Amino acid sequence: MSRTDGFDVASPRRTRDIIDKYGFSFKKSLGQNFLIDQNILHKIVSAAGLDETKGALEIGPGIGALTQQLAQHAGRVTAVEIDNRLIPILRDVLAGQDNVHIEHGDILKLDLGDLIKRQFAGLSGVSVVANLPYYVTTPILMKLLEEKLPLEHIVVMIQKEVAERMAAKPGGKEYGSLSVAVQYYCEPELVCIVPHTVFIPQPNVDSAVIKLTVRKRPPVDVADENHFFRTVQGSFAQRRKTLYNNLTALVGKENRDRLAPLLESCGIDPTRRGETLSLEEFARLSRALLEAGMPG
Ligand SMILES: C[S@@+](CC[C@H](N)C(=O)[O-])C[C@H]1O[C@@H](n2cnc3c(N)ncnc32)[C@H](O)[C@@H]1O
Numbered sequence: 001m002s003r004t005d006g007f008d009v010a011s012p013r014r015t016r017d018i019i020d021k022y023g024f025s026f027k028k029s030l031g032q033n034f035l036i037d038q039n040i041l042h043k044i045v046s047a048a049g050l051d052e053t054k055g056a057l058e059i060g061p062g063i064g065a066l067t068q069q070l071a072q073h074a075g076r077v078t079a080v081e082i083d084n085r086l087i088p089i090l091r092d093v094l095a096g097q098d099n100v101h102i103e104h105g106d107i108l109k110l111d112l113g114d115l116i117k118r119q120f121a122g123l124s125g126v127s128v129v130a131n132l133p134y135y136v137t138t139p140i141l142m143k144l145l146e147e148k149l150p151l152e153h154i155v156v157m158i159q160k161e162v163a164e165r166m167a168a169k170p171g172g173k174e175y176g177s178l179s180v181a182v183q184y185y186c187e188p189e190l191v192c193i194v195p196h197t198v199f200i201p202q203p204n205v206d207s208a209v210i211k212l213t214v215r216k217r218p219p220v221d222v223a224d225e226n227h228f229f230r231t232v233q234g235s236f237a238q239r240r241k242t243l244y245n246n247l248t249a250l251v252g253k254e255n256r257d258r259l260a261p262l263l264e265s266c267g268i269d270p271t272r273r274g275e276t277l278s279l280e281e282f283a284r285l286s287r288a289l290l291e292a293g294m295p296g
Pocket residue numbers: 030031032033034035036059060061062063064065066080081082083086105106107108130131132133134136
């Protein structure tokens with residue numbers, strides 16, 4: 001029988017050994033693509049800037065490839081896994097790593113503020129480090145950001161196109177409401193592009209590692225965050241339409257006549273498209289709509 005302790009999990013052979021030993025079968029519906037490349041793991045871990053004073057929150061540890069590396073670089077690791085079949089495997093693979101806590105649960109349902117308080121008390125900072133399940137990448141990231149958790153960095157492997165949208169600047173076709181939301185909360189940095197060949201099983205798409213450094217405060221002055229984000233969503237509602245046309249639907253027919261002068265008073269040409277507006281322009285627009293009593 002193959003051993004499951006003491007060796008790096010992230011190699012094709014070790015991963016297959018562990019899978020065979022436990023008779024594990026992959027669930028596509030849970031986004032189970034396990035990383036089998038140590039170099040990529042090292043890039044992820046080094047981007048997170050961990051040391052023994054820091055905590056790492058991992059989402060979806062799988063069979064522990066990344067968890068094992070995090071345990072060696074962070075003071076404490078908490079790994080949240082939804083699939084109960086993986087819990088005994090993780091306990092076995094990570095036996096002896098006494099700074100690791102495995103939590104069985106759905107990351108979208110957990111009280112993460114409470115988890116962070118309980119698991120990382122006394123440490124100087126906490127970062128999320130994960131190879132995310134692709135079917136829920138955006139809900140997971142929006143939960144991490146909207147709950148304003150005390151995080152330093154979020155270093156995650158995600159689908160390449162989604163990473164490019166998060167880091168996109170105004171003017172290009174990748175820039176949209178996800179770019180604005182991520183850049184409102186964080187400074188994004190693309191760490192590396194990852195080919196689909198470094199996973200078992202191989203996904204259909206390439207991936208990227210992105211590092212989000214969580215801002216202490218937003219880069220723009222927003223009077224009401226909900227109004228701001230509704231304005232952004234509304235501006236991108238139909239990408240081929242002008243800002244004026246998209247916003248007419250948002251503010252309602254009764255405000256239509258006041259919309260073009262309001263946009264002009266913000267220094268924004270009503271014939272522009274949402275994808276050309278900077279964060280600062282969206283903030284200015286949302287403040288002006290609010291002041292004029294118009295919905296965002
Ligand atoms: C892409 S795999 C990554 C596995 C491992 N970290 C690696 O790099 O090899 C995603 C993992 O997330 C788990 N997962 C999926 N949905 C989840 C959820 N809502 N909460 C917690 N874990 C989840 C899957 O079971 C799987 O283990």
